[in-house]
Amino acid sequence: xxxxxxxxxxxxxxxxxxxxxxxxxxxxxxxxxxxxxxxxxxxxxxxxxxxxxxxxxxxxxxxxxxxxxxxxxxxxxxxxxxxxxxxxxxxxxxxxxxxxxxxxxxxxxxxxxxxxxxxxxxxxxxxxxxxxxxxxxxxxxxxxxxxxxxxxxxxxxxxxxxxxxxxxxxxxxxxxxxxxxxxxxxxxxxxxxxxxxxxxxxxxxxxxxxxxxxxxxxxxxxxxxxxxxxxxxxxxxxxxxxxxxxxxxxxxxxxxxxxxxxxxxxxxxxxxxxxxxxxxxxxxxxxxxxxxxxxxxxxxxxxxxxxxxxxxxxxxxxxxxxxxxxxxxxxxxxxxxxxxxxxxxxxxxxxxxxxxxxxxxxxxxxxxxxxxxxxxxxxxxxxxxxxxxxxxxxxxxxxxxxxxxxxxxxxxxxxxxxxxxxxxxxxxxxxxxxxxxxxxxxxxxxxxxxxxxxxxxxxxxx
Amino acid sequence: xxxxxxxxxxxxxxxxxxxxxxxxxxxxxxxxxxxxxxxxxxxxxxxxxxxxxxxxxxxxxxxxxxxxxxxxxxxxxxxxxxxxxxxxxxxxxxxxxxxxxxxxxxxxxxxxxxxxxxxxxxxxxxxxxxxxxxxxxxxxxxxxxxxxxxxxxxxxxxxxxxxxxxxxxxxxxxxxxxxxxxxxxxxxxxxxxxxxxxxxxxxxxxxxxxxxxxxxxxxxxxxxxxxxxxxxxxxxxxxxxxxxxxxxxxxxxxxxxxxxxxxxxxxxxxxxxxxxxxxxxxxxxxxxxxxxxxxxxxxxxxxxxxxxxxxxxxxxxxxxxxxxxxxxxxxxxxxxxxxxxxxxxxxxxxxxxxxxxxxxxxxxxxxxxxxxxxxxxxxxxxxxxxxxxxxxxxxxxxxxxxxxxxxxxxxxxxxxxxxxxxxxxxxxxxxx
Numbered sequence: 001x002x003x004x005x006x007x008x009x010x011x012x013x014x015x016x017x018x019x020x021x022x023x024x025x026x027x028x029x030x031x032x033x034x035x036x037x038x039x040x041x042x043x044x045x046x047x048x049x050x051x052x053x054x055x056x057x058x059x060x061x062x063x064x065x066x067x068x069x070x071x072x073x074x075x076x077x078x079x080x081x082x083x084x085x086x087x088x089x090x091x092x093x094x095x096x097x098x099x100x101x102x103x104x105x106x107x108x109x110x111x112x113x114x115x116x117x118x119x120x121x122x123x124x125x126x127x128x129x130x131x132x133x134x135x136x137x138x139x140x141x142x143x144x145x146x147x148x149x150x151x152x153x154x155x156x157x158x159x160x161x162x163x164x165x166x167x168x169x170x171x172x173x174x175x176x177x178x179x180x181x182x183x184x185x186x187x188x189x190x191x192x193x194x195x196x197x198x199x200x201x202x203x204x205x206x207x208x209x210x211x212x213x214x215x216x217x218x219x220x221x222x223x224x225x226x227x228x229x230x231x232x233x234x235x236x237x238x239x240x241x242x243x244x245x246x247x248x249x250x251x252x253x254x255x256x257x258x259x260x261x262x263x264x265x266x267x268x269x270x271x272x273x274x275x276x277x278x279x280x281x282x283x284x285x286x287x288x289x290x291x292x293x294x295x296x297x298x299x300x301x302x303x304x305x306x307x308x309x310x311x312x313x314x315x316x317x318x319x320x321x322x323x324x325x326x327x328x329x330x331x332x333x334x335x336x337x338x339x340x341x342x343x344x345x346x347x348x349x350x351x352x353x354x355x356x357x358x359x360x361x362x363x364x365x366x367x368x369x370x371x372x373x374x375x376x377x378x379x380x381x382x383x384x385x386x387x388x389x390x391x392x393x394x395x396x397x398x399x400x401x402x403x404x405x406x407x408x409x410x411x412x413x414x415x416x417x418x419x420x421x422x423x424x425x426x427x428x429x430x431x432x433x434x435x436x437x438x439x440x441x442x443x444x445x446x447x448x449x450x451x452x453x454x455x456x457x458x459x460x461x462x
Numbered sequence: 463x464x465x466x467x468x469x470x471x472x473x474x475x476x477x478x479x480x481x482x483x484x485x486x487x488x489x490x491x492x493x494x495x496x497x498x499x500x501x502x503x504x505x506x507x508x509x510x511x512x513x514x515x516x517x518x519x520x521x522x523x524x525x526x527x528x529x530x531x532x533x534x535x536x537x538x539x540x541x542x543x544x545x546x547x548x549x550x551x552x553x554x555x556x557x558x559x560x561x562x563x564x565x566x567x568x569x570x571x572x573x574x575x576x577x578x579x580x581x582x583x584x585x586x587x588x589x590x591x592x593x594x595x596x597x598x599x600x601x602x603x604x605x606x607x608x609x610x611x612x613x614x615x616x617x618x619x620x621x622x623x624x625x626x627x628x629x630x631x632x633x634x635x636x637x638x639x640x641x642x643x644x645x646x647x648x649x650x651x652x653x654x655x656x657x658x659x660x661x662x663x664x665x666x667x668x669x670x671x672x673x674x675x676x677x678x679x680x681x682x683x684x685x686x687x688x689x690x691x692x693x694x695x696x697x698x699x700x701x702x703x704x705x706x707x708x709x710x711x712x713x714x715x716x717x718x719x720x721x722x723x724x725x726x727x728x729x730x731x732x733x734x735x736x737x738x739x740x741x742x743x744x745x746x747x748x749x750x751x752x753x754x755x756x757x758x759x760x761x762x763x764x765x766x767x768x769x770x771x772x773x774x775x776x777x778x779x780x781x782x783x784x785x786x787x788x789x790x791x792x793x794x795x796x797x798x799x800x801x802x803x804x805x806x807x808x809x810x811x812x813x814x815x816x817x818x819x820x821x822x823x824x825x826x827x828x829x830x831x832x833x834x835x836x837x838x839x840x841x842x843x844x845x846x847x848x849x850x851x852x853x854x855x856x857x858x859x860x861x862x863x864x865x866x867x868x869x870x871x872x873x874x875x876x877x878x879x880x881x882x883x884x885x886x887x888x889x890x891x892x893x894x
Contacts (some may be wrong), residue, residue, distance in 0.1 A: 034645070046682075057769050066741055067741075069742050070741075070742055073742075143775055152877050160788065163625055164788060164789075164790040168700075168704060168790070168792060170696060171696045171697070171699055171704065172700055172701035174692075174693045174696035174697040174700065175696070175697035175700045175701055175705070175714055176714065177693055177697065177757075177760060178697065178714060178717045178718045178721055178760065178761065178764070179713065179714060181717075181721060181732070181757045181760070182717050182720070182721060183885070184732050184736055185724070185728055185729070185731070187730045188731060188732050188734075188735030188736055189728070189732075189735070190603040191735075192735065243789055250498070251498045251501060251502060252498075254494050254495045254497075254498035254499075255495070255498045255499045257495050258492075258495030258496055258498065258499050260494075262492055262495055262496070263499075271499055271503065274503055274506060275499070275502050275503065275506070277506055278502065278505065278506055278509075279507065280814065280818075280876060280880060281818075281873070281876075282817075282818025282819070282820070282847050282872060282876070283820070283821070284818070284820045284847040284848075284851050284854075285509070285513070285816070285818075285850070285869050285872070285873070286509075287851070287854070288513075288850065288854050288865060288866075289509055289512060289513070291854060292516070292854075292862065293508075293512045293513070305852070318521065323505045323509075326502050326505070327502075330502075354484055354485070354487075354488045355488060355492075356487060356488045356491035356492065357487075357488075359491070360491075371535065377723060378882070380723060380725075381723070381725075383725070384724070384725020384726070384727065384728070385725070386725070386726065386727045386824075387821055387847075388822035390821075390824075390851075391851065391854060411727050411821070412723070413729070414727060414825075415727070415821070415824055415825075418731075418734065418824075418825055419824055419825075419829055426876055433731060436727070439725060439727070439728060440724065440725075440728050443723065443724060443725055443728075444720060444724070447719075447720050447723040447724075448716075448720065450722070451716075451719055451723075462612065
């Protein structure tokens with residue numbers, strides 16, 4: 001039985017349970033005329049029975065979706081011949097993949113074909129029987145649940161309160177998804193990062209000056225030292241982010257000042273949405289723009305000035321990233337500038353200050369905390385930005401402060417380490433999670449500080 | 463009146479003396495502001511011009527008109543009519559035959575090979591599909607438009623400089639001569655490239671399309687919408703209407719705000735570690751992509767939904783409660799329907815962001831080279847932005863055009879979605 005059919009059956013059962021429950025409630029009340037003796041409206045009795053019918057089955061279904069396959073595969077692996085079962089984990093997972101592919105009828109692995117074919121048959125048959133058992137269980141649970149609820153229907157049953165309690169529980173669960181996500185992020189990067197730090201000491205990672213993650217496949221291989229000093233990545237990330245901020249901060253701030261203080265409503269109504277287009281453009285488009293247009297342009301410009309600009313220079317990536325961040329900075333600054341009370345401006349005008357003097361000496365100082373908060377958020381975006389640097393910055397981990405050279409960043413390295421074949425016991429793959437941990441912690445700190453600053457500031461003028 | 467400090471006329475004098483400089487500074491400051499706004503607009507313009515000028519030509523594809531003789535000797539020598547036999551037949555030979563007939567004086571291995579290269583390697587597949595669909599074609603002659611090779615396409619579109627020495631272009635002099643000869647006879651034409659929107663990826667630029675990527679993106683967005691909208695609305699309803707003021711709820715709120723600012727690639731790491739390695743979901747599947755994008759867009763949806771719920775005036779709630787509705791009935795019968803347009807707008811904007819996102823998808827293996835168009839959300843697929851990323855790395859000139867064209871399509875989708883959101887906000891916005 002397909003899982004979608006099973007879900008359909010469960011839905012039909014729940015609808016039937018709803019109608020039976022509603023009818024039963026009218027019955028126990030003693031007909032339509034006596035509905036007012038019921039505690040709740042009849043439909044709540046229907047919902048009550050339907051919940052008892054569907055929810056236990058759905059929970060079981062969810063559990064099965066999450067863990068069922070692993071359970072079955074455990075049985076299959078246990079049945080494998082000994083020489084396969086005792087393989088190291090990495091190879092065993094390859095065998096498991098072969099079994100799954102074979103079971104799906106995709107291809108044959110010529111090696112150990114016979115054993116895998118047997119295992120694939122077992123896997124398929126176990127899956128089929130497990131599906132049937134699951135279906136039977138879910139239907140039985142539904143019948144039992146709705147039957148139990150059906151017999152418990154009385155006029156004095158507080159059906160509405162029960163149903164609303166369950167709905168509220170659902171709402172609470174939905175709101176905890178955000179927390180679960182944070183925990184999930186933290187645990188998933190933390191565990192792999194800890195495994196990485198067991199192989200490579202944390203001090204080597206945080207303070208080492210060379211990054212070359214190619215680990216040697218053979219002991220006598222040349223050039224694959226496998227050193228994981230992340231300083232060049234950090235400096236590269238900071239260099240590109242600094243260039244981006246140098247572009248975005250003045251332009252974004254001045255644009256915000258122009259739009260909120262000088263522009264006529266008509267100009268504002270046209271320019272603001274036009275700039276917001278920049279915020280809606282996907283980052284992969286910026287990356288392509290950087291690689292296709294800005295990179296060669298900078299190269300030509302450099303040649304004109306007699307400078308040697310690398311084709312994937314930090315300058316190009318930073319410049320384009322800055323363009324991407326302009327609308328972010330300008331809309332945040334716009335908000336905080338608008339939050340400065342008009343009375344402060346009027347006071348300044350009254351003393352004879354010009355508009356620009358008012359802005360420079362009254363509005364900006366008053367808005368400074370908010371602008372700083374916005375800038376911190378912008379920095380956190382620049383550090384975490386991936387596609388632009390993947391497409392326009394280099395892979396070579398140069399330790400340099402020269403913006404005309406190619407540098408690499410944390411996010412570029414995460415992508416390069418994780419795209420393609422992965423072994424989850426090599427330091428190379430695990431290094432990506434260690435970098436991810438650093439990235440998460442740094443951006444989290446920046447966000448927390450920035451949000452706190454912005455919130456404090458907002459309270460000041462409310 | 464005894465003046466103790468500078469007299470009022472003196473002060474006025476000093477102010478007047480400085481006025482010109484102050485007004486100059488005022489004008490300069492104002493100019494800076496206008497200049498940065500204009501610079502920002504220029505960037506928008508530059509971005510769009512560079513993408514459009516590179517990409518619009520990909521919506522046309524050069525085709526070659528050939529008289530194809532479906533030679534039974536080549537396709538089905540035994541006249542079996544069985545699909546297996548036809549499927550294995552050498553249709554390239556059929557295409558080659560048509561080309562040799564057009565240029566009977568071309569001989570020699572190398573020359574003939576060059577001639578054959580004028581037509582796309584996919585032309586044979588196209589013929590096979592046609593014969594499989596209609597076996598009666600065998601033995602007949604049809605005049606068909608077949609896709610030209612990508613280099614020919616580039617030449618016809620004028621991207622290849624004919625004045626370059628032969629060694630530094632990818633088309634030889636004699637190939638250019640043949641193309642010109644064909645063009646003179648009206649056998650080469652640029653036609654609307656419908657295949658671009660329906661086919662999957664390919665190593666041959668003239669065969670590569672965004673159909674697979676669009677479908678992959680579509681499946682992902684469906685999963686994301688189904689999960690993130692109800693979850694986001696439910697969370698927003700709880701936080702706005704039912705949540706008590708305590709530390710736990712504060713923690714949830716701080717969490718949501720932080721998640722909205724976590725780099726997207728970190729969500730990709732989460733998807734890789736949890737959905738693929740822990741739960742064993744298939745790599746490269748749109749379902750996993752949808753799950754990751756759900757977690758990523760959830761904060762956006764929650765924040766927008768909360769704003770929408772907040773904008774419903776308390777008098778509506780008080781009236782409902784006053785006539786005896788329970789708190790839950792008030793919310794579900796009155797608050798949510800009134801807040802629905804705002805919530806939907808937020809959801810659409812969240813979806814638009816999810817559609818443009820590519821970094822987390824790289825982590826969960828949606829970057830694979832996939833030719834087939836996915837049929838279900840569990841099939842391996844790629845997404846539109848990732849397809850752009852993949853093509854951007856390809857060296858062929860024709861892929862530059864395709865990449866830009868894919869970007870145009872992506873931007874068009876985003877424009878439609880954002881336009882829809884703005885339209886909805888305008889249409890249903892209610893001032894209380």
